[in-house]
Amino acid sequence: MAEAWFAQAAEYWKQAITLTPGNYIEAQNWLTITRRFE
Structure with missing residues (x-):
């Protein structure tokens, strides 16, 4: 659950x-x- 929130935050x-x-x-x-930034 937390990983999904972090992924959404990364997109924002x-x-x-x-x-x-x-x-x-x-x-x-x-x-x-x-490692979420290209």
Whole structure:
């Protein structure tokens, strides 16, 4: 259950980062560390 929520959060963060690159450094780091960011 938690993994599904983290996956959904990752999708939302990817969309936010796409809209404003450079604004969400912590989220981008989290996505990179958890290997959810291409």
